[in-house]
Amino acid sequence: MAKITSLDDLRKIKKNLEEQISLREKAENPESLVQIKVGMATSGIAAGAKEIFTFLVDELEKRNIPAIVTQTGDMGYSYAEPTVEVKLPGQEPVVFGWVTKEKADEIIEKYIRNGELVEGIIPQNYKTIDDK
Amino acid sequence: MKEIVDHIIDIVNNSISAGAHNITIDIQESATNDYLKISIIDDGKGIDENTIKKITDPFFTTKKDKKVGLGTSLLKYQAELAGGSFLIKSELNKGTEIKATFQLSHIDRQPMGDIAGTIILLITSHSNIHFIYKHQTDDGVFQIDTTEIKDILNDICNNIIMRRSLKEYIEENLKKIKMTN
Numbered sequence: 001m002a003k004i005t006s007l008d009d010l011r012k013i014k015k016n017l018e019e020q021i022s023l024r025e026k027a028e029n030p031e032s033l034v035q036i037k038v039g040m041a042t043s044g045i046a047a048g049a050k051e052i053f054t055f056l057v058d059e060l061e062k063r064n065i066p067a068i069v070t071q072t073g074d075m076g077y078s079y080a081e082p083t084v085e086v087k088l089p090g091q092e093p094v095v096f097g098w099v100t101k102e103k104a105d106e107i108i109e110k111y112i113r114n115g116e117l118v119e120g121i122i123p124q125n126y127k128t129i130d131d132k
Numbered sequence: 133m134k135e136i137v138d139h140i141i142d143i144v145n146n147s148i149s150a151g152a153h154n155i156t157i158d159i160q161e162s163a164t165n166d167y168l169k170i171s172i173i174d175d176g177k178g179i180d181e182n183t184i185k186k187i188t189d190p191f192f193t194t195k196k197d198k199k200v201g202l203g204t205s206l207l208k209y210q211a212e213l214a215g216g217s218f219l220i221k222s223e224l225n226k227g228t229e230i231k232a233t234f235q236l237s238h239i240d241r242q243p244m245g246d247i248a249g250t251i252i253l254l255i256t257s258h259s260n261i262h263f264i265y266k267h268q269t270d271d272g273v274f275q276i277d278t279t280e281i282k283d284i285l286n287d288i289c290n291n292i293i294m295r296r297s298l299k300e301y302i303e304e305n306l307k308k309i310k311m312t313n
Contacts, residue, residue, distance in 0.1 A: 003300065003304050004297050004300045004301045004304060005301065005304045005305060005308070006301075007280070007281060007284070007301075009297075009301065010281070010284050010294075010297055010298060010301055011283070011284060013293070013294065013297045014283075014284055014294060017291065017293055017294065040141055040142075040145065041142070041145060042142050042201075042202050042203045042206070043202075045133065045138045045141055045142055046133055046138070046206075050137070050138065050141070050246075050249075050250070050253070053253060054246075054249060057292070057295070061292040070256065070257040071141070071253060071254075071257040072257075073145055073148075073149065074195075074198075076197065
């Protein structure tokens, strides 16, 4: 295929894609997707959050898991960078710390695919009795 | 911070925390004149005079629950290490401009890194912000303005093929103007 060098090329690809995408997928809203946020404050970036971000985007595609990956600011866990927050549809978000590529792979395979918890969770959503 | 793009993400995050709606990332490099200039200009809430004096102090931060603020001090350090300089201009309620200059050929200059991926990361993570990315070399200019490509960006977050195509578009155009890494 020819290289993409102009905005027109990009628009053509988008048009082709839109024709291929089925109605079901179009109806999908972000709430029904896995939402992933990678902590990218100074501490996160320095600890290699960008590589984890790219790894997640690429691997989720390869493994055919529909997900939205975005960056977020400081989560307050600078000691545990890189940190990744994963929100499965209809569930409370979970934050994982010390995420390496191996850990990210484990998160995809175990937590995202099967809902199994993996080591390295930072208890973020602690609620007191009053909150409940 | 291993690469220049790391600093860019960091400084842009500051702009976003400052409530910016418009952010310009302006990169100018020249092999003939041996410089690399990175400017990040925003229309956030700005920084007052007293704060600006302390901004590159690593032990100064505006965040209550933190004791250090390393972002700008790291960039200043790296720029100066590579024979360059660091400049910050700001006006309250108008915005802030940060400019780091490096000597392009300096042995200690950090590599640029994956600039295309970084721009996509930023514009897709903050779709409500208007970004302009401008990259100038001796061979020409390449520019992306998120208002011009709104139709393309629309659902790029969910669509990996569009994400990859946009990346190729940026990379091909940067190759054309012979960007230095």
